[in-house]
Amino acid sequence: MKKFSFDKKTVILTGASSGIGKEIAKVLIGKYGCTVYAIARNEEKLRSVGKEISDTLFIPCPFDVGVYENWAEFAKKLEECPKKPDILINCAGVLPKFASVQKTDKEVFENVLKTDFLAQVYSCKVFLPIIKSSGGAIVNVSSSSSLCPFAGIAAYSSSKAASERFTECLAQENKDILVSSVLPGFVKTDIMRDQAASEKERRIISKVSADCHKTVKKILRRVRRRKKRIIVGADAHFMNFAFKFFPSLAPKIITGVLKKTKFSLFADI
Numbered sequence: 119m120k121k122f123s124f125d126k127k128t129v130i131l132t133g134a135s136s137g138i139g140k141e142i143a144k145v146l147i148g149k150y151g152c153t154v155y156a157i158a159r160n161e162e163k164l165r166s167v168g169k170e171i172s173d174t175l176f177i178p179c180p181f182d183v184g185v186y187e188n189w190a191e192f193a194k195k196l197e198e199c200p201k202k203p204d205i206l207i208n209c210a211g212v213l214p215k216f217a218s219v220q221k222t223d224k225e226v227f228e229n230v231l232k233t234d235f236l237a238q239v240y241s242c243k244v245f246l247p248i249i250k251s252s253g254g255a256i257v258n259v260s261s262s263s264s265l266c267p268f269a270g271i272a273a274y275s276s277s278k279a280a281s282e283r284f285t286e287c288l289a290q291e292n293k294d295i296l297v298s299s300v301l302p303g304f305v306k307t308d309i310m311r312d313q314a315a316s317e318k319e320r321r322i323i324s325k326v327s328a329d330c331h332k333t334v335k336k337i338l339r340r341v342r343r344r345k346k347r348i349i350v351g352a353d354a355h356f357m358n359f360a361f362k363f364f365p366s367l368a369p370k371i372i373t374g375v376l377k378k379t380k381f382s383l384f385a386d387i
Contacts, residue, residue, distance in 0.1 A: 121342045122255060122296055124150040128201040130245065131156055132183050132237065133209030134176075135163040137307030138259065141334040142207060143167070147175045153201055155179050157192075158210070183210045184232030186240045193244045204254035206245050208238045211259065211278075213309045216270040216376075217386040227273045234277035235284070242288060255296035257341055258285040262303040262354035266361035268372040270387030289346050296344050301358075303351025305333050315383040323383075326353075 129146055133139030134156035146152040153175050158164050161180035168176040181188040196203065211234045214226045238258045249256055263271055264279035282299050289297035304327040310320065328351045340348045349358055360368035376384045 119344055122344050124152060124205070124338070124342070126151050126153075127204040127254070128153045129155065129205040129207060130203045130241070131207045131209065132158070132241070133211060133259075134158050135160055135167055137209070137309055138302070138305060138330060138334060138337075139207075139209035140167055141330045142209065142338070143176060144171055145331075145334055145338060147172050151175070152205075153177065155196070155203065157181065157183060159183075183208075183237035183241070184229070186236075186243075189240045189244045193248075202248055202252065203245060204249070204252045205257070206241055206249055206255075207257045207259075208241060209259045210234070210237055211261070211309070213312070214273055215313055215386070216384050218270060219272045221386050222273055227276075230273040230277050231280075234274070235280045238281055239284060246288075246292070250292065250295055253295060255298065255341065256285075256288065256292075257298045257300060257337075259300045259302070260285070262301050262349070262351065262357050265301060265349070265354060266357040266368050266372065268369045268376070270373075270376065270384060286347075296341070296346075298341055298344075298346050298348055300337055300348045300350065301354055302333055302337070302349075303328060303354035303357070305351070306330050313383055314385075315381065319381045319383050328352075 124146060129152050131139055131143055131154050134143050135158035143154050143156055146154055155177050156164055157179045159180060159182055161178060164178035164180055168178055212230055214230055242256060258281055260281040261278040263275040264282045267275055285297060285299035306324055306327045307330055333350055336350050337348060349355055376387060
């Protein structure tokens, strides 16, 4: 099968101001010469990334991806642009504090669901016809947390599992384009910024996390090979294997290990 090409494509990229999204923008622009419509809430951070990467190919588009009307308005603006999107990559995501369901406010569930899942639904609803017309691709980033449930991440895991299943259904309905779901494990990004972790805990987590640039290279390489389900990281592969063959035991082991660390990060699970 012929590899998917990123060369000179026009890409809509959410979560582009930091983490995996920012790194994807760097590679797409630096290696493939893509034009990137870069989406995130923080306009200042987006413009800073644009100056770092490219003032011409990185186009800041600040808005809240969890609001459908914002996507509709964005689509109208793009109607006036000569370059129509070929690829949609959804990287936007928030990781709330680790806590039991009882200790997690309903507003946290709502915010995570909007950002990590519904934003993908909204963007696909709005841009799917355009992507199909160009024979392009849709890539939705989920998480290894959807591969194996454990205590303390109900909001995050649920939204990521919804993302994975949504993307798989989308792929079955649209076989004329490439639709991929990406499930990375822990990666060195700032996604832990809202966590109540000590500096020592953050250093330990960073040591066991995968390098962001290497992770992105693996993701894009597998997208080019037209892989529909992309699991990245040793921890993600372990979670996938463990839950597949030991569905009752694996969640207990992971939850037990987190509690035994005595990290303040996991005090409320």
